[in-house]
Amino acid sequence: MLPGRLHAAADLKVGQKLAADAVVVGSGAGGAAVAAELSQAGLKVVVLEEGRSFAPADLLARPSWAFRHLYAGRGVMVGKGRVLVPLAAGRAVGGSTFINSAICFRAQDHVLREWERDFGSSWSPARMAPLFAEVEKALSVEKIGPEIARQNSLVFKRGAEKLGLAGDFISRNAPGCVGCGVCQLGCPIGGKGSVDKNLLPTAIAHGADVYSEVRVRDLHVKKGAARGVTAEILDGDDGATGLLHVEAPRIFLCAGAFGTPQLLQRNHLCNGSGQVGQNLHVHPGQAAAALFDEEIRYWDGVTQGYFVHLEDAILETFTGTPELFFAALPLGQMNLRKLKHAASAGCMIRDRSTGSVRWQGEGRLPEIRYELAESDRALFVAGARELARIYFAAGANTVWPLMNPTMDPARTLEQALAQLPGSLPAQKLNPYGSHPQSTCRFSADAKSGVCKPSGETHEVQNLYLADGSLFPTALGVNPQITILALATGIAREAARKG
Numbered sequence: 001m002l003p004g005r006l007h008a009a010a011d012l013k014v015g016q017k018l019a020a021d022a023v024v025v026g027s028g029a030g031g032a033a034v035a036a037e038l039s040q041a042g043l044k045v046v047v048l049e050e051g052r053s054f055a056p057a058d059l060l061a062r063p064s065w066a067f068r069h070l071y072a073g074r075g076v077m078v079g080k081g082r083v084l085v086p087l088a089a090g091r092a093v094g095g096s097t098f099i100n101s102a103i104c105f106r107a108q109d110h111v112l113r114e115w116e117r118d119f120g121s122s123w124s125p126a127r128m129a130p131l132f133a134e135v136e137k138a139l140s141v142e143k144i145g146p147e148i149a150r151q152n153s154l155v156f157k158r159g160a161e162k163l164g165l166a167g168d169f170i171s172r173n174a175p176g177c178v179g180c181g182v183c184q185l186g187c188p189i190g191g192k193g194s195v196d197k198n199l200l201p202t203a204i205a206h207g208a209d210v211y212s213e214v215r216v217r218d219l220h221v222k223k224g225a226a227r228g229v230t231a232e233i234l235d236g237d238d239g240a241t242g243l244l245h246v247e248a249p250r251i252f253l254c255a256g257a258f259g260t261p262q263l264l265q266r267n268h269l270c271n272g273s274g275q276v277g278q279n280l281h282v283h284p285g286q287a288a289a290a291l292f293d294e295e296i297r298y299w300d301g302v303t304q305g306y307f308v309h310l311e312d313a314i315l316e317t318f319t320g321t322p323e324l325f326f327a328a329l330p331l332g333q334m335n336l337r338k339l340k341h342a343a344s345a346g347c348m349i350r351d352r353s354t355g356s357v358r359w360q361g362e363g364r365l366p367e368i369r370y371e372l373a374e375s376d377r378a379l380f381v382a383g384a385r386e387l388a389r390i391y392f393a394a395g396a397n398t399v400w401p402l403m404n405p406t407m408d409p410a411r412t413l414e415q416a417l418a419q420l421p422g423s424l425p426a427q428k429l430n431p432y433g434s435h436p437q438s439t440c441r442f443s444a445d446a447k448s449g450v451c452k453p454s455g456e457t458h459e460v461q462n463l464y465l466a467d468g469s470l471f472p473t474a475l476g477v478n479p480q481i482t483i484l485a486l487a488t489g490i491a492r493e494a495a496r497k498g
């Protein structure tokens with residue numbers, strides 16, 4: 001097949017009709033993996049992506065610009081419960097991988113076994129292992145070293161080692177990383193291996209056409225089988241200039257854990273189980289900070305460099321731009337001149353809390369509900385205690401084990417622990433979630449899942465889901481590698497089926 005192309009909205013005529021063997025909705029982790037797999041199997045693939053395509057030179061290293069241009073909902077999505085939980089997802093060619101920190105963890109075996117036991121999953125640890133290896137190779141995943149981890153991660157490593165905790169440098173898909181620390185604004189040098197740099201070019205080289213700035217609206221189904229989609233051609237300001245029609249006997253929904261359930265809801269499809277938009281997990285994180293006598297310059301170094309795995313939680317160092325970091329700190333608690341002595345890390349938990357996503361109508365943000373369960377609040381407190389221990393063991397003179405305005409800076413470990421009883425009310429926590437998942441979970445049983453473990457929906461033949469929405473339970477680690485591996489496996493099985 002001749003190579004395809006990356007197209008922008010301006011290349012399209014209003015009312016244009018395309019035909020393909022498969023149409024893929026969304027160009028993030030799931031969509032890119034599906035497109036690469038299907039096109040290498042010889043199928044003609046069309047990928048439709050709502051966001052724009054960005055080259056490194058297009059990017060501005062300003063949070064306000066990045067939220068407006070690279071994030072779903074302009075970066076202002078929240079999960080509503082007793083507290084508001086800010087939620088993030090990408091909206092660009094490359095999806096959330098374009099703005100992620102490039103952390104790569106495989107799903108843990110015990111989670112994959114739980115999916116086999118409780119949801120009839122066919123994705124056993126033995127079946128997933130070669131798929132993980134394959135996507136890690138495609139994305140050039142490598143463990144980072146101290147030269148780009150720099151001080152923010154190295155002081156954390158020092159503390160963890162003093163306590164004898166099992167930690168390590170993080171493996172990342174960023175072969176050209178120089179450690180500038182602004183991954184979440186898009187990589188300004190193109191050093192991150194987001195899927196627009198590897199799997200999408202592979203798909204295009206094998207004949208796939210990728211259309212950016214088109215938002216899929218209608219899913220066409222005839223006689224119980226997928227037939228194609230209709231999308232709006234966007235005008236650069238979220239308005240539509242016209243429609244694009246794609247006829248295809250296979251539809252792959254890879255619009256992410258917020259986008260995929262909304263597409264099914266607005267089309268009144270596949271909800272016999274009542275599970276579309278339910279079971280939302282976000283793998284929430286909660287930040288901590290510390291001050292050292294030595295200079296850390298936390299903004300200098302890879303965005304996330306070192307981790308310690310606890311049961312049902314991971315502690316990961318992270319950096320942010322100085323203005324984002326300062327904005328997150330309790331006001332007035334840190335002298336700006338001390339900022340270069342600050343270090344930061346966070347605790348992410350395998351959440352038992354659940355929420356939901358509901359389509360609210362044309363041009364409106366979805367309604368997202370998310371309530372922090374008691375057990376998750378206790379996990380956050382346990383993580384904060386561990387973060388305080390690590391930072392004091394590393395020699396910090398002040399620690400904020402939870403970044404919340406009601407927490408006092410602790411000068412000693414005892415002061416920190418005294419503020420961290422077994423659990424805390426949600427109002428004393430400040431979580432954030434950028435790993436939405438599970439909103440269209442798979443299950444072999446049509447009564448408890450939207451799609452089968454093969455990704456095909458129970459109710460519409462050849463309508464597949466292949467993104468973060470299909471995890472049957474919370475993954476508990478950063479999800480991109482598991483999404484990429486599952487989407488590759490799903491597309492491979494679908495291509496074989498014909």
Ligand SMILES: Cc1cc2nc3c(=O)[nH]c(=O)nc-3n(C[C@H](O)[C@H](O)[C@H](O)COP(=O)(O)OP(=O)(O)OC[C@H]3O[C@@H](n4cnc5c(N)ncnc54)[C@H](O)[C@@H]3O)c2cc1C
Pocket residue numbers: 025026027028029030031048049050051088089090091092093094095096097099100101102103104105184214215216217254255256257259260263434435436466467468469477478479480481483
């Ligand atoms: C700030 C941030 C940091 C992260 N860091 C990490 C990390 O370090 N490691 C890790 O493993 N994970 C990380 N993640 C999560 C990871 O990137 C995502 O879990 C993963 O990319 C999700 O893949 P997906 O295919 O489900 O959806 P996405 O990658 O989000 O792709 C979905 C795409 O679908 C498009 N879309 C939605 N609706 C439509 C529609 N109607 N029509 C057309 N297109 C549509 C969206 O614009 C988007 O581009 C991070 C995420 C964020 C937001």
Ligand code: SF4
Pocket residue numbers: 102174176177178179180181182183184186187188189190191192301302303
């Ligand atoms: S730390 Fe900087 S150079 Fe490295 S991947 Fe992130 S944005 Fe790119």
